[in-house]
Amino acid sequence: MRPSITLARRGSLLAGSFTSRAAAAGPSPQPSASGQPSDGSRCRVALVQGSSRGLGLEFARQLLQRPDHAVVATCRTPSAARELQELQRQHGSSRLAVVQLDPNDEASIAAAAEHVAAQHSHLDLLVNASGVLHDATMTPETGLARVTMDSLLKCFQVNAAGHILVCKAFAPLLVNAAEAGGATPERPAVIANLSARVGSIGDNQLGGWYSYRASKAAVNQLTKCMALEFERRKQPVACILLHPGTVDTDLSKPFQRNVPPEKLFPRERAVRQLLQIIDRTSMQDTGRFYDWKGTEVEW
16 A cells, blocks of 8 residues: 655645635536436536547547446637537437636636536546647757757646646545535545656666656646645545656657657557556555656656
C-alpha cells in the first residue's frame, strides 16, 4: 500500500469556494438507452479536455466502452473534430457530449463549465490531455541560445496554465461527486493531468527542451498545490500526474526515429495503462506523479 499523505493545515490558496457552484445542477443524463447503467449503479461522468486527437481522443474512446460512463469531450473546434463526431454518432449524444473549450481562453473555459454544469450534477473524472511540444513556429530547444519568450509562454500556457484553469472551473462538479453518492476517500473523484518524465528536475540528465521541461515541472507544482487544498478541505478529489511514456501521436512524431520500437507505445496501450492507474487511485495517491507502469516519478 502506498503511504498516506499528511494533511496540510494552511488556509485556502484559491479564491472562492469549490462548493459554490454546481449544487443546483440537474441530474446527470444516464449513459444508456434504457436511461440507467446496466448494473443499476449511478452514472459516472468523465470529462476529457483536449480530446480531438491523440491521447485525449483515445481516452474518450475507451471511457465510452464502459456502460456506466457518460463522457464530455472538449476541444477548441468541435465542428472540425471528425473522429469525435463519429464517436458521437456511434454512441449517441446521451453518452458523449462534445463541448467547445479553448484552454487558452478563460471565458471559453467558464462557458464550457457552465454548459456542463447545466447537464451534469457532478464529475467523477477530469483528464487534462492537451499539450504542445512543437508547432509551425516552435521546436524544442537544443541549447540556451534557442530559447525565446514565445516558446516559453506558449508551452506554459498550454501545458500548465490551461490545465490548472480547467481544474479551477470544474472543481465544483468534482466536489459534487461526493454529494452525488459516489466519491469516497477510497474511490475519490480524480483529476488526472498529463505530465512527462522530462518535467522531473531530479531525473534531468540531458538538459535541453527548456520550455517543454519547465512547463511540465510547472504543471507538476500546480497539481501538487491543488491536491493539498482538496485534502485540507477534506474533499475526496484526488489529483494525480501521469507520464504516458513515448506514444505514437503527432506530438512525438518528429522524434520517433530515436525511440526503440518497444518503447514507442500505441495510443490504445498507453491509455489502457493510464486508466488502470486512474481506476485504482485513492486519496493516498493524491499529489503524486506516476509513470505508465504505476511507478512514482521523482520531482
